[in-house]
Amino acid sequence: MKKLLLATAAGALLAGAASAEDVKLGTSFGFTGPLESMAPPMQNGVTLAAKEVTDSGLLLDGSTVSVVQGDSTCIDAAAASATVERLITAEKVRGIIGGMCSGETIASLQNVAVPNGVVMISPSATSPALSTIDDQGLFFRTSPSDARQGEVMADIILEKGIKSVAVTYTNNDYGKGLADSFAAAFTAKGGTVTVNSAHDDGKADYSAEVAALAAAGGDALVVAGYVDQGGSGIVRGALDSGAFETFVFPDGMVNDTLVSNFGSEIEGSFGQNPAAEGEGRDKFVELAKAAGFDGTATYAGESYDAAALILLSMAAAGSSDPAVYKDKVMDVANAPGEKILPGELGKALQILKDGGDVDYVGATAVELVGEGESAGVYRQIEIKDGKMEVVGFR
Amino acid sequence: MDILNALVAFLNFVFIPAAAYGAQLALGALGVTLIYAILRFSNFAHGDTMAFGTAITILVTWGLQSLGVSLGPLPTALLALPVGIAATALLVLGIDRSVYRFYRAQKAAPIIFVMASVGVMFVMNGLTRLLIGVDEQRFDDGARFLIGVRDFREWTGLSEGLALRSTQALTLVVTVVTCAALFWFLNRTKSGKAMRAYSDNEDLALLSGIDPERVVRLTWIIAAALMTIAGVLYGLDKSFRPFNYFQILLPIFAAAIVGGLGNPIGAIAGGFLVAFSEVAVTYPWVKVAGYLFPGWQPGGLLQLLGTEYKFAVSFVILIVVLLFRPTGLFRGKSV
Numbered sequence: 001m002k003k004l005l006l007a008t009a010a011g012a013l014l015a016g017a018a019s020a021e022d023v024k025l026g027t028s029f030g031f032t033g034p035l036e037s038m039a040p041p042m043q044n045g046v047t048l049a050a051k052e053v054t055d056s057g058l059l060l061d062g063s064t065v066s067v068v069q070g071d072s073t074c075i076d077a078a079a080a081s082a083t084v085e086r087l088i089t090a091e092k093v094r095g096i097i098g099g100m101c102s103g104e105t106i107a108s109l110q111n112v113a114v115p116n117g118v119v120m121i122s123p124s125a126t127s128p129a130l131s132t133i134d135d136q137g138l139f140f141r142t143s144p145s146d147a148r149q150g151e152v153m154a155d156i157i158l159e160k161g162i163k164s165v166a167v168t169y170t171n172n173d174y175g176k177g178l179a180d181s182f183a184a185a186f187t188a189k190g191g192t193v194t195v196n197s198a199h200d201d202g203k204a205d206y207s208a209e210v211a212a213l214a215a216a217g218g219d220a221l222v223v224a225g226y227v228d229q230g231g232s233g234i235v236r237g238a239l240d241s242g243a244f245e246t247f248v249f250p251d252g253m254v255n256d257t258l259v260s261n262f263g264s265e266i267e268g269s270f271g272q273n274p275a276a277e278g279e280g281r282d283k284f285v286e287l288a289k290a291a292g293f294d295g296t297a298t299y300a301g302e303s304y305d306a307a308a309l310i311l312l313s314m315a316a317a318g319s320s321d322p323a324v325y326k327d328k329v330m331d332v333a334n335a336p337g338e339k340i341l342p343g344e345l346g347k348a349l350q351i352l353k354d355g356g357d358v359d360y361v362g363a364t365a366v367e368l369v370g371e372g373e374s375a376g377v378y379r380q381i382e383i384k385d386g387k388m389e390v391v392g393f394r
Numbered sequence: 395m396d397i398l399n400a401l402v403a404f405l406n407f408v409f410i411p412a413a414a415y416g417a418q419l420a421l422g423a424l425g426v427t428l429i430y431a432i433l434r435f436s437n438f439a440h441g442d443t444m445a446f447g448t449a450i451t452i453l454v455t456w457g458l459q460s461l462g463v464s465l466g467p468l469p470t471a472l473l474a475l476p477v478g479i480a481a482t483a484l485l486v487l488g489i490d491r492s493v494y495r496f497y498r499a500q501k502a503a504p505i506i507f508v509m510a511s512v513g514v515m516f517v518m519n520g521l522t523r524l525l526i527g528v529d530e531q532r533f534d535d536g537a538r539f540l541i542g543v544r545d546f547r548e549w550t551g552l553s554e555g556l557a558l559r560s561t562q563a564l565t566l567v568v569t570v571v572t573c574a575a576l577f578w579f580l581n582r583t584k585s586g587k588a589m590r591a592y593s594d595n596e597d598l599a600l601l602s603g604i605d606p607e608r609v610v611r612l613t614w615i616i617a618a619a620l621m622t623i624a625g626v627l628y629g630l631d632k633s634f635r636p637f638n639y640f641q642i643l644l645p646i647f648a649a650a651i652v653g654g655l656g657n658p659i660g661a662i663a664g665g666f667l668v669a670f671s672e673v674a675v676t677y678p679w680v681k682v683a684g685y686l687f688p689g690w691q692p693g694g695l696l697q698l699l700g701t702e703y704k705f706a707v708s709f710v711i712l713i714v715v716l717l718f719r720p721t722g723l724f725r726g727k728s729v
Contacts, residue, residue, distance in 0.1 A: 215677070242547075
């Protein structure tokens with residue numbers, strides 16, 4: 001077995017060293033399932049980075065990049081593992097951007113990507129559990145851990161003068177991780193969590209869950225759920241029965257669907273999602289607009305950055321072999337080096353080719369810390385006059 | 395004041411939701427019980443037939459909405475409902491002709507009918523998904539509330555709010571009308587009496603010149619109407635997703651069996667019993683108790699079961715009834 005692995009690795013090395021090839025990247029996003037409205041902009045982000053690199057003609061002696069799309073379903077770990085298995089064994093991808101949700105990411109990483117030695121960079125899996133997973137240096141994420149989001153959310157809520165909240169979370173790794181880290185942070189900062197209970201996705205009716213939350217009380221309701229799923233059901237039930245009027249929305253809830261579902265009914269509610277401010281973001285939004293999609297969509301920038309990181313690492317390592325370029329990801333993402341914004345991937349490739357060093361900033365001010373996860377900048381939003389407005393960054 | 399607050403909290407979070415849900419279950423259970431009484435088998439395809447009828451109604455509703463037709467404050471789906479019922483009736487009559495009639499001619503045992511209906515269930519399952527997809531669909535329009543929470547608080551000055559959604563009120567009204575029409579039909583018309591006679595004793599009914607195929611057809615048509623109405627009301631009040639209609643099969647059967655299979659009054663009583671138990675057992679009573687006994691500070695939420703166990707309540711009721719009173723509370727036919 002060991003020999004076989006060695007032989008495979010050697011074969012891969014040889015293949016990697018060969019000049020001009022077609023580098024395949026796979027995406028494993030939940031195109032169907034509870035976050036399906038978020039997946040297309042993420043895919044567009046990846047495609048944008050791939051196209052930029054291909055057009056520059058500077059990656060590994062003019063290699064082209066193609067993107068193979070895979071459906072992770074977000075909730076079905078077995079389906080996600082099968083998708084990643086297909087990407088790696090049948091499509092022979094050199095790196096994977098994904099998964100999308102924490103549970104399926106953990107499953108497909110442990111079952112497929114790590115045994116096959118393929119790099120996975122997730123733009124959106126935020127469970128604290130992924131920080132400590134044994135990934136053999138193959139897993140990175142351009143989004144921050146929810147341990148950080150919990151802290152940020154607790155700060156925002158306390159600054160609004162709200163001292164007691166009820167928390168409901170979607171019954172999976174993402175929801176539980178976020179709810180627990182928030183509850184710990186909020187309590188430590190002097191707030192009170194009246195109840196921290198789960199809801200299951202895909203139900204017709206959430207009146208029982210809402211009744212329980214209402215009975216526990218609180219000045220606001222934190223909905224750590226999915227906007228295309230139970231999260232919206234809970235908000236609808238709470239509004240209808242008058243149980244809560246102010247809601248706090250973490251990243252899974254913050255997108256346009258939320259506004260089109262509720263509009264002015266959730267006036268004054270607020271939340272946050274990972275999204276950096278600054279030049280990189282503005283540039284990415286511009287690029288996205290030119291490419292025909294909305295660059296402000298949740299995790300679109302993170303997806304672009306994930307793809308860019310893989311491709312730049314390949315260039316830095318001079319090989320598309322995951323076993324080789326995985327060690328370059330942190331170097332490319334962090335200082336020292338020339339700062340690289342979206343749209344400057346060609347410039348970065350030239351610098352790397354000339355033996356220079358780059359510090360990839362990208363759309364989301366990428367700075368990988370710890371085991372390779374984003375330090376995390378959050379965009380604070382508020383619902384004003386039936387519209388989602390960005391009120392600040394932290 | 396505190397007693398009023400307790401009452402309002404109870405009405406808002408327990409009574410109104412449970413009454414609407416109970417009415418939807420009752421209509422579903424009526425269909426199950428009717429088929430059991432006359433065709434003598436438990437129809438497992440019930441939930442998915444409800445989904446099919448609702449899907450057709452939704453499609454017609456969308457068509458009407460795009461033509462600009464509306465019923466003002468009432469949901470447009472009410473206009474589309476007859477089309478949904480007709481389509482569902484045609485479908486179940488077709489299925490009866492192609493599947494069940496064969497087994498009837500064979501005088502097959504009830505369990506064979508039940509298994510055949512499981513097969514029909516899977517076919518309907520796929521049919522509905524092909525027709526409208528697996529996603530959640532919303533098709534309610536018109537006024538959302540009869541009583542809104544904020545308005546209620548302003549009128550009464552109470553700290554607790556009360557909401558009555560128009561779909562909840564509509565559900566109750568339609569259920570009452572449907573049940574009244576059904577009982578009138580069964581008790582007063584010739585066809586209804588023929589159906590009851592056939593249900594009581596098939597051979598005697600045959601001897602007195604009742605056409606069994608006609609009774610079967612009538613049963614399917616009435617059942618299709620009940621199923622579609624129940625499905626549309628459930629979809630209007632909550633939301634439509636085909637999988638949820640499969641899941642609702644369990645509480646519907648629990649309701650029909652608790653009341654006594656084959657007994658229409660039992661089905662209605664069973665529907666409300668199951669719904670009220672589900673809601674009352676999973677509701678945290680801490681707020682209501684706090685109003686009633688102001689000095690008392692209970693440690694927990696006074697919740698008997700977590701909301702995740704809602705469906706378990708139907709199971710428990712089902713088992714308890716089958717153990718102690720197998721023919722149900724209202725003496726239906728034995729299972």
